[in-house]
Structure formats: C-alpha cells, structure tokens
Amino acid sequence: MSMQAEVIKQIKFGIFSQDQIKKLSVAKLTVPDTYNEDGYPIDGGLLDQRLGVIDPGLVCKTCGGRAKTCPGHFGHIELVRPVIHSEFAKIINMLLQATCQKCHRILLNNEQIGIFKEAMSKEIESEVAAGDLASDKHAEQAMLKKLKSVKKCPHCQTVQEKLKFSMPTYFYLGERRLKPDEIRDMLAKINDDDLTLIGVDPRTSRPEALVLNALLVPPVDVRPSITLETGERSEDDLTHKLVDIMRINQRLEQNINAGAPQIIIDDLWELLQYHVTTYFNNETSGIPPARHRSGRALKTIAQRLKGKEGRFRYNLSGKRVNYSARTVISVDPAIDIDEVGVPSAIAEKLTVPFYVTEWNLEAAKKLLERNEYPMVLNVVALDGKRKRILDTNKEELIKELKPGYILERQLRDGDIALFNRQPSLHRISIMAHRVKVLPGKTFRITYPATAPYNADFDGDEMNLHIPQTLEAQAEAKYLMAVQNQIFSPRDGAVIIANGWDGVIGTYLLTQDDSYMTKEDAEHLLSTAGIRELPKHSKNGMYSGKSVFSMLLPKGLDFEVPQGNGKFVIKDGELVEGVVDKKMYGEGRSNKLFAAIVMGYGFAALQDFLTKSSRLSYAFTTLFGVTIGVKEYMLTETLAKDKESTLADTQGRVKGLIEQYKSKKLEPLLGLTLRQSLEQTIMVELDLARGKAIQMLNKNTDESNFAMLMANSGARANILNMEQMSMFLGQQATREGGRIKRGYYTNRVVPHIAKNDSSSGAHGFVSNGFVDGLTPIEMIMHAVGGRGTVIQKGLLTQRSGYLQRRLANALQDYYVLHDNSVRDVNNNVIETIYGGDAIDPTKVEFSKQKKE
Amino acid sequence: MLSKREHELVPTHKVISHSDANSMLASFGISVYNLPKILVDDPQAKKLGAKAGDIIEIEREDFGKSYKYYRHVVER
Structure with missing residues (x-):
C-alpha cells in the first residue's frame, strides 16, 4: 500500500488557447472521413493512426504503442471561420458588457477601479485566513452589477451602444449582428489588469480563446468504433459529429476560395456554428438537437458527463465492486439472527484472503492442496500478481508458497459479510452477518433481522460484500454486527425483535x-x-x-x-x-x-x-392458531348491542340537528353555530366507535383468534376487528372534518338531499365489512381511503427527502473521545454532543442498572 | 418591544480572556479557526463590544443541563 506524498491544495481550471491546442495536437485533420475502401484508417481522417490505436495489431504512429499501451493522443481541426464556444456564451456576454466597445477598457473610472481592487484583496486575505477558498466573492458581484448600467466609457468617453445577447450564440450591437471574428477581436483587446478585476485569470484563460479557430479532437480511445457481427462498422456519436463539422468546414473553405456570394458563406458559417455547438452540448436550448440517421439524438460531450447516467454519477460516484453478490432474500427461522444464509453457488465464487505467515504455512499448504469446496481459488504472490489455481500449476504453487503470500479461499461458515438492502437510508441498512453456507439460490435471514433493512420476502433482493482485510473484518464484526444494532440509535427502542x-x-x-x-x-x-x-x-x-x-x-x-x-x-x-x-x-x-x-x-x-x-x-x-370469517361474526347479544349503539348515536345526532335548527344549540368557544354543530356531531360519532370497541372487548374472549392477535400485539388491533364485525364508523377527510363535497358543492352524492346534516350523509358508515356496505357507504369509504393514500404518499415523499438532506449534511460528523462533535477538518461543531453527551441507545441500560 | 440583545431565550454571551481562550483551545486541541463563527455585527457581539478575533463563550442550556459553547468573532 502506498502513502500519499503530496496533498492537493487547489485545482484550477483554465481554457486552452489556440496556440496550446496546436501544440498539444499530434495531427491536423483534414479529411472528413474515417476508413478507406480497404477498411484502413485514412491519414488525416478522424481515425488517423497518429491519434492512437484501438484495433489490436495496429501500432500507434505517435508513440509506437499498441492498443493496450497507447493512451491516445489529441488532434485538431482548423476551422476556416471562427465560431463561438456555446458553453461560454454567457461569459462572453458578461465580458462584452463589462468593457468599452471602442477602447475595450473596463467601464469603471480609475477611482472606482482602486476601490474594487482594495475590497477584493481584503476579501481574499480573510478567505485565506479562514481557510475558505471557495466563498462567494461579494465585491466582485457588486462590481459586475454596477457595470451593466454604465452608458459612457469613463476612459474614452464613447457612448456605449446597446448590446444584445440571444441564446445560444448570437450577439447584436444595436441592430447589427456581431460575427464571431469581430467578437474575438474585441475580447483579445481587453487588457490583463482589467480581466483580473472582472475575475478572469489571464494567465490561464485569455477570453479570445472562447472563440474557436481550432477545435481539439479527442483521441480514438475516447470515441471507439464498434464492429458489428455482420462486419459492419459503427462509429461513435462524437466521431459522427466531428465528421459533420469537418464536412461543413471543407464546403465553407471551397466556397470562400471560389468567391461565392456573402449570403452563402454566412449560411455555411452559421451551419458550422450549429455543428460545433451541438458537438459540445446536444441539448443546448434554442436549437434543435442533432440527430442520428435513425432519428435518435446524438450523445455528445455534455451528455456523456451530465446527469444520472453521466460519467460522474454513474461511473465515478457509483463504481461497481468485486467480492460482492446479489440475490433474492427469503426467510429461515432456523438460523441465528446474526447469520446470513449464502447459497453454495455464491460461496464457491466469493473469496476471503488467507494471509500466509511462517506460523500458518503448513495449514496454508494443506488448504492449497484441497480440490473440493472449501478450497483456494487464487494465489497472490509476493509481487502482487494474482494467479488462478489450475491442475497444471498447483504443485508448483504449493512448492513456492512462503510467508507473505495471500491465498484467496472460498467463503465458508463463520466468515464475516456485510449485508445491505437499498435504499440505504440509515446506518443499520448495512450490518455485518456471519456467513452460513446453505443449499438453494437465495440469501436467508431471520424474521427479526428484516426490521432494520425494511425487508420482506415478496421478491426483495439484497447485496452481500466480503471485507477483504483483517482490519475491515474486525471493524465489521465489532461495530456492525446485528446483535449490536438491537437498540435504535434514535431513541433506544428495540428494533430487532420477534413479531407475529x-x-x-x-x-x-x-x-x-x-x-x-x-x-x-x-x-x-x-x-x-x-x-x-x-x-x-x-x-x-x-x-x-x-x-x-x-x-x-x-x-x-x-x-x-x-x-x-x-x-x-x-x-x-x-x-x-x-x-x-x-x-x-x-x-x-x-x-x-x-x-x-x-x-x-x-x-x-x-x-x-x-x-x-x-x-x-x-x-x-x-x-394451532388459525383465523376465519367466524372470528368476525357477531353473537346475538353483540348484534343487538350494535343496533342499539347505532340507534342511540343517530338519535343524538338528530337531536343536535333539531337543536341547531331551533337555535337552541350552545355554540362552542370560538366557533360559529354551524361549526359547533359539526364539532359536536363529530365527537358523538367518534364516541360510537369507542362504545362498540368496549362492547366487543366485553363480549369476546381470547378463544377468538382475532381478539388473541390484537391482545398479544402480534397483528392488528381491536379497531380493525370492530370495523369488520360491527361498523366502519366516521370516514375522515384530509382536512379533518366530515366529508362534505363531491357532487357539486353541498352534498357528496346526488342521492343525498341538499343540506342533510345527518350522520349517513357525511361519511358515517354504519355497516361493517362482514355485513357489507351500502353503495353510498362504499363511496364514503372510497373517499376516505383515497385521502389516506394521498396523504401517505405526500408525507413519505416529503419527509424522506428532508431526512435524506439532513443525513447527507451530517454524515461525516463524528463524536470524539471528549464528547465534542467534529467534522473531518477537526472543526468543532458542538462542544458536547447533543448538549448532554447522551447516547440514546444506552439510556435504557443505565435505567436498568439503577434498579 | 422585543430586544434581540436582552431576550430571555438568548443564552448568556461573554467575551473570554486570551489566556482562558488559549487553555480552552488547548483542551480541544484545535486552533481558533476550528471554532464556529459569530459575526462582529451580531446583536450579541455588538452588545459585548467584541472585536474580530475575540472568542465569545456562550452558556447554553439544553434539557436542563448547562454547558459552554464557543464562537470565534469574524468580520462580515
């Protein structure tokens, strides 16, 4: 393992000047084509052999390397007419805006320049002191804002014409369109001091480089061509785009040389601009994307990098790893909670390193001799080269085996593995299990271990990773083991336990x-x-x-x-x-x-x-625990009780409505009479359900398995049972009140009379699921159910994203031995964790100790 | 009127001496730049007349337990 020798303090991005491009380039490309009739790369074409080789057997004309050793080399295309680099158009606009159209000085007088210079240097000083290199530059932004309103150049007194910028690459001065070459000349005349003031470092990026004369062509390694089974060659999208650029470039050149009229030249020039723009970003707003012959939009440079499937998120942040496996999970009540059942097919593929020392040399030899299941698959020699064990080289390897060698042996019982289920929302989404090799094709875990993963067995898949160093194994075993995660770090609640x-x-x-x-x-x-x-x-x-x-x-x-x-x-x-x-x-x-x-x-x-x-x-x-509809059938007494409760409740509601109509109802504090009526009715209806539950409790014992389940806490509660066997009760809306809208404004369905305030008209369901609901009741239930679903969806989405942002913001903070919270740069976040240094996981422990 | 300077919910702030600050920093094993910041024009810093570079000690109270928090005064 190597140590890092230097620390990267800063990275600076610059822009290649035209000279730099030409210096970097190994070939000037002139032929807008790829292969000749013999299937051989054309010299000066886009697959010129000086740009590197990808076909095995060919030799790179620049470095002499072969496909494996040649890293590829950049070439360039010289454009007959310059074009704007579309991705920098906004910056070009800013620069033109900030400078005089005649003398190209910054539009500030000398006094203002002094003020801003001072403000900026001060800012840089304080940033360096605070170790903060990436803060917003306030002074600079203030200056740029000011520049927009300047009408007259303070240096040459020229009145500034109105500059118009239209996406993606058009600039107008008054009515006249500015051609790229004019823009380039303007940018070239801005002096270095003014550029520094604007915030451009002229040493690394001169602004005239933003108008392209020469286009850098990436090596063929970046845009490899594929040979299909039919023998047909298929070129990369970037190559296609470059061919387009070169074709137009060539036509433009021919027309200019032939002395074609200006309109034709301008048209071709614009077409060249279009191709260069889409070469950089084929999703540039304001222009149609360039398409493949099949009609599919081309994937050009920006598209390769951007977004979820781009280079950054897909290939750099999301790398695939070795020593891992994924399959469907299922349950096994016979294994331990900290075990994971691994299919033998997987255990035979995954390996664990066996570090050979002088003390275990004999054991290592014995292991290496094996030629069935727990055997060695690879040997890593002292030079770090990995050799696959074959019948032919086994004897030799056993002989040369000595301390320092690493044997990669197959996974076996007791090995440490990390087990994970996505989405990995919290730390217990990854826990360490002991491997148990089992027949079958699925990973097996116990029921209690599903809770932290939020897993079930309806087809869920999970990932398994094998730590490859002793340190990693020890860390996993002692910090991440399942039995150490039984108590929640949130509030100390038990999260791994039996259920059902x-x-x-x-x-x-x-x-x-x-x-x-x-x-x-x-x-x-x-x-x-x-x-x-x-x-x-x-x-x-x-x-x-x-x-x-x-x-x-x-x-x-x-x-x-x-x-x-x-x-x-x-x-x-x-x-x-x-x-x-x-x-x-x-x-x-x-x-x-x-x-x-x-x-x-x-x-x-x-x-x-x-x-x-x-x-x-x-x-x-x-x-023998079993359940059926009979559990929810009412006895005669209960059926009578239900009827009387409902009649009682409905009578009371009616009474309340009468009182309201005759203005005898006492209004509640802070509510109108109408609201008071709604409120009291709601209370009355909620009470009905409570009464029903009481009756159910009184008249049912635990020989009823539904009751047994509810009482033991295994599944469901008495309310569920009541809703099935007695009546559903009031259906709620999202606003918390009774259901009142649906058909026009003042009733839920047209089958209800207008202004009917009775219980049934606003979502009270007086039948249970066993008896069955009336059509109107079913609509009420559906309204309530829909509300619940919507609310659940909104809530989980909202809170999930909030939680994710919070977790990401806090993920690298840690509690030091002195109980202070630090970040990776040793900044103090909190002097004492949580203000009291309490670990919620252990609160209950200390309480148990006192007793 | 409500005052940002004197409100009862604002914990007690005070500027600590150089020697106290140094021993506090040593106990955490950090430099002043590792401390959380407070702006010089923060109402509490203004009230104390703190200058950039000073360290303010805040007597916080969470869950009935009081503890000390520190902030490094910085220019805006």
Missing part, C-alpha cells in the same frame, strides 16, 4: 393457566436448543412460565408494571405477567432486552432472542 407468530407463541405459552405434559415441554425446549426440564412440576405438568424461564439468563431480576398488574422475573424465573409484544417485541416498551444486556451482555440477548423465537414458533405450531 413469534409473539403470539410466547403470549400463549406464558398465560397463567398454561400447563403442558412432560413430552410437550421436552419437545419445545429441545427445539429451542435446551436439554433440560424446568425443576418444578405440578402433577407431572409443567407450567408455560417455567418452560419460558428456561431461556432466561440465570439470576435475572426484572420488574415492570403490566396492565393492571406487574411483570416480574425473579432469579431467572418468570413469576408473574405475560410475555406479549409490549414486553418482548419491537418498540420502546420493551425493557426486558435492556435488562438482559445490562446483566449478561449482547451475546446473552442474542442467545435469548434466537432460542425464544424457536420456542415461540414451536408453541404456536403446537397450539
């Missing part, structure tokens, strides 16, 4: 009345990987709580309130409470995990999580 059937199992298992036979207890515990039975049993029956306790670390003490009671673990035994999602699942309410980490470390928590999920899945399977 993983929660419902522990919930059922740890109920007070849950008892099982010895056989069942043995089955469950052995599935979880425990080869012991709980110490206590009652008539040969084991309690669910005692079975669950087998997973808890020995000696754990933990107590938190749960519902109306308590959740108590004493000396590693669950004595009171039920393991539901609040205790054991994702979220801030899970304090159990922090307690385990505090007492026994992350490895213990990982062990608990893995074993308890296996136990939970096994118990869910044993118990």
Whole structure:
C-alpha cells in the first residue's frame, strides 16, 4: 500500500488557447472521413493512426504503442471561420458588457477601479485566513452589477451602444449582428489588469480563446468504433459529429476560395456554428438537437458527463465492486439472527484472503492442496500478481508458497459479510452477518433481522460484500454486527425483535393457566436448543412460565408494571405477567432486552432472542392458531348491542340537528353555530366507535383468534376487528372534518338531499365489512381511503427527502473521545454532543442498572 | 418591544480572556479557526463590544443541563 506524498491544495481550471491546442495536437485533420475502401484508417481522417490505436495489431504512429499501451493522443481541426464556444456564451456576454466597445477598457473610472481592487484583496486575505477558498466573492458581484448600467466609457468617453445577447450564440450591437471574428477581436483587446478585476485569470484563460479557430479532437480511445457481427462498422456519436463539422468546414473553405456570394458563406458559417455547438452540448436550448440517421439524438460531450447516467454519477460516484453478490432474500427461522444464509453457488465464487505467515504455512499448504469446496481459488504472490489455481500449476504453487503470500479461499461458515438492502437510508441498512453456507439460490435471514433493512420476502433482493482485510473484518464484526444494532440509535427502542407468530407463541405459552405434559415441554425446549426440564412440576405438568424461564439468563431480576398488574422475573424465573409484544417485541416498551444486556451482555440477548423465537414458533405450531370469517361474526347479544349503539348515536345526532335548527344549540368557544354543530356531531360519532370497541372487548374472549392477535400485539388491533364485525364508523377527510363535497358543492352524492346534516350523509358508515356496505357507504369509504393514500404518499415523499438532506449534511460528523462533535477538518461543531453527551441507545441500560 | 440583545431565550454571551481562550483551545486541541463563527455585527457581539478575533463563550442550556459553547468573532 502506498502513502500519499503530496496533498492537493487547489485545482484550477483554465481554457486552452489556440496556440496550446496546436501544440498539444499530434495531427491536423483534414479529411472528413474515417476508413478507406480497404477498411484502413485514412491519414488525416478522424481515425488517423497518429491519434492512437484501438484495433489490436495496429501500432500507434505517435508513440509506437499498441492498443493496450497507447493512451491516445489529441488532434485538431482548423476551422476556416471562427465560431463561438456555446458553453461560454454567457461569459462572453458578461465580458462584452463589462468593457468599452471602442477602447475595450473596463467601464469603471480609475477611482472606482482602486476601490474594487482594495475590497477584493481584503476579501481574499480573510478567505485565506479562514481557510475558505471557495466563498462567494461579494465585491466582485457588486462590481459586475454596477457595470451593466454604465452608458459612457469613463476612459474614452464613447457612448456605449446597446448590446444584445440571444441564446445560444448570437450577439447584436444595436441592430447589427456581431460575427464571431469581430467578437474575438474585441475580447483579445481587453487588457490583463482589467480581466483580473472582472475575475478572469489571464494567465490561464485569455477570453479570445472562447472563440474557436481550432477545435481539439479527442483521441480514438475516447470515441471507439464498434464492429458489428455482420462486419459492419459503427462509429461513435462524437466521431459522427466531428465528421459533420469537418464536412461543413471543407464546403465553407471551397466556397470562400471560389468567391461565392456573402449570403452563402454566412449560411455555411452559421451551419458550422450549429455543428460545433451541438458537438459540445446536444441539448443546448434554442436549437434543435442533432440527430442520428435513425432519428435518435446524438450523445455528445455534455451528455456523456451530465446527469444520472453521466460519467460522474454513474461511473465515478457509483463504481461497481468485486467480492460482492446479489440475490433474492427469503426467510429461515432456523438460523441465528446474526447469520446470513449464502447459497453454495455464491460461496464457491466469493473469496476471503488467507494471509500466509511462517506460523500458518503448513495449514496454508494443506488448504492449497484441497480440490473440493472449501478450497483456494487464487494465489497472490509476493509481487502482487494474482494467479488462478489450475491442475497444471498447483504443485508448483504449493512448492513456492512462503510467508507473505495471500491465498484467496472460498467463503465458508463463520466468515464475516456485510449485508445491505437499498435504499440505504440509515446506518443499520448495512450490518455485518456471519456467513452460513446453505443449499438453494437465495440469501436467508431471520424474521427479526428484516426490521432494520425494511425487508420482506415478496421478491426483495439484497447485496452481500466480503471485507477483504483483517482490519475491515474486525471493524465489521465489532461495530456492525446485528446483535449490536438491537437498540435504535434514535431513541433506544428495540428494533430487532420477534413479531407475529413469534409473539403470539410466547403470549400463549406464558398465560397463567398454561400447563403442558412432560413430552410437550421436552419437545419445545429441545427445539429451542435446551436439554433440560424446568425443576418444578405440578402433577407431572409443567407450567408455560417455567418452560419460558428456561431461556432466561440465570439470576435475572426484572420488574415492570403490566396492565393492571406487574411483570416480574425473579432469579431467572418468570413469576408473574405475560410475555406479549409490549414486553418482548419491537418498540420502546420493551425493557426486558435492556435488562438482559445490562446483566449478561449482547451475546446473552442474542442467545435469548434466537432460542425464544424457536420456542415461540414451536408453541404456536403446537397450539394451532388459525383465523376465519367466524372470528368476525357477531353473537346475538353483540348484534343487538350494535343496533342499539347505532340507534342511540343517530338519535343524538338528530337531536343536535333539531337543536341547531331551533337555535337552541350552545355554540362552542370560538366557533360559529354551524361549526359547533359539526364539532359536536363529530365527537358523538367518534364516541360510537369507542362504545362498540368496549362492547366487543366485553363480549369476546381470547378463544377468538382475532381478539388473541390484537391482545398479544402480534397483528392488528381491536379497531380493525370492530370495523369488520360491527361498523366502519366516521370516514375522515384530509382536512379533518366530515366529508362534505363531491357532487357539486353541498352534498357528496346526488342521492343525498341538499343540506342533510345527518350522520349517513357525511361519511358515517354504519355497516361493517362482514355485513357489507351500502353503495353510498362504499363511496364514503372510497373517499376516505383515497385521502389516506394521498396523504401517505405526500408525507413519505416529503419527509424522506428532508431526512435524506439532513443525513447527507451530517454524515461525516463524528463524536470524539471528549464528547465534542467534529467534522473531518477537526472543526468543532458542538462542544458536547447533543448538549448532554447522551447516547440514546444506552439510556435504557443505565435505567436498568439503577434498579 | 422585543430586544434581540436582552431576550430571555438568548443564552448568556461573554467575551473570554486570551489566556482562558488559549487553555480552552488547548483542551480541544484545535486552533481558533476550528471554532464556529459569530459575526462582529451580531446583536450579541455588538452588545459585548467584541472585536474580530475575540472568542465569545456562550452558556447554553439544553434539557436542563448547562454547558459552554464557543464562537470565534469574524468580520462580515
């Protein structure tokens, strides 16, 4: 590995002068063509062999190199008439604007020049002191603004004519059009001091170079031609464009020499300007893009660099990497949370370096001798050359093997890999897993590990990267391992935990009345990987709580309130409470995990999580959890309750409307009578849903699996159940009020009477999904649903972009050992991180410690 | 009227002495240019009569904990 010898302090861009172009050029190109009839590059043509070679076998006429060694050389085209460099037209305009049309001095008197010079030098001084080289130059901008309004040259007293600039390359002085050669002469006469004042460095960029006499032609390596299978040659877009330029250039020359009328010459001149303009940027506004014979717009210089698929974003910021793999992900409840299942086909391709030392030389030889799966694919010798192992050179390689060699062996169980899912929105979108080689073609992860990636298994693909140095492996293992990311860096909430059937199992298992036979207890515990039975049993029956306790670390003490009671673990035994999602699942309410980490470390928590999920899945399977429409059918009592609640609510709403009509309604503070009516009706309708939920709760127990799911926190909540079996209730709009518009202005659908304020007319749905909605109710539901979708879309888009900007702005800041926040230049951002130096991930730990 | 100089939400600013500034900078292991900046014409800097090059210590209070923040006074 090499160290950097010099630090780049500054980069300066300049503009090639015509002389520099000619000096740089190895060939003056004159023939507007590529190959002759024999398929051989024409001398002086666009693929002249002096510009470098790309066909294997040919030799470069400039450097003598072959396709692989010749870097390519620039040539040039001499234009018979100069043209404007369109990308600099704005700067040309600025320069013409800033200088006198006769004496070409800057349009400032000597006194003003002095003032601005001083202001600028001061600015440069303070910028250098602050180490800030790229700040806006205030004084310069102020000066340029001033220059626009000058009417008379302070030096030669010439009255300035109106200069007009029209995109992309046209300049007019009064009514007369300025030809490029005139512009060039004007620019050439601006003196160096004035240019410096305007902000152009004349040492690197003289402005007359912005009008082109000679055009630099890039080497063929930049615009390679492709030979199709048919033997037909296809040229690069840039070559096509250059051919166009040369053709027009040649025609222009012939016409001038033949003494053609001025109009014809001007037309051709303009055509030349068009071709040069589109050569630089084929998306220049104001002119039609140059097209290929097929009608496709040509991809010229600017298009190669610009935008998402341009050189910068596609090839430089977004490089492809080796030692990586990508495939579909699927779930495997049998592996550990910090493992990743890697298909054997991938494990056979990816490699990990094995650094040969004098102490592991024997092991290295043994490894190298292998010729099936965990074997060595490549050997990196001392000179850094990588050799592929073949049957023919294996013996030789084993013999020459010595310390300092690197063996690239196939991936195997236990190797460290980085696993990633896009979009990588936060740091836990990339975590380190241990490799587990498995049959099949997909990557496998456990359910709890999906949460930080926001992954599911409906076809998601993920990427795997293998760290290639010991340092990188160690860093990944200790900083990025899955079990170290269980607590959120945002608020310390648990983000990697069981859910769904993983929660419902522990919930059922740890109920007070849950008892099982010895056989069942043995089955469950052995599935979880425990080869012991709980110490206590009652008539040969084991309690669910005692079975669950087998997973808890020995000696754990933990107590938190749960519902109306308590959740108590004493000396590693669950004595009171039920393991539901609040205790054991994702979220801030899970304090159990922090307690385990505090007492026994992350490895213990990982062990608990893995074993308890296996136990939970096994118990869910044993118990049998299922769901059907019958879960949502109402009993007779409930059906009656529903009717009476609805009747009651509707009666009240009617009453309110009566009161409003007879002006007896008490207006609410700050609201009109009409608004008060709306408000009170809304409150009344919302109450109805609450009442329905209460009734549902009272009349349904956990033999109803929908209720069981909601109570354990596995999936859905009681509101979902209520909306299916009882009634949907009030549908909301984005503004928060009841639905009131739709058909003209004062009703939702024409089937409702005008000015009907009743519940049904404004989005109250009194049927549930099981009974089915009336057509009008269905429209109300659709209106509400559409609003929700729109809101969700807007919100995620907005907040996503905000979050991205914030993350990008802050990404390189870090907290130093003294708790101050620094950037890469050691600037202090905050003296104490967050004002209190608190790491949210660890807040819960310290709380658990106190107790 | 509300005053930018005296508002209760504006934390206490004060100019610190050269020796205090130096020991603070040494404790962070930085030079003055690594500090956040404050303009000389900032209401608080004006109130203190701070000159460019001075260092202002700000007594901030977040979440009930008070701590010190520093700014380097710079010309506009």
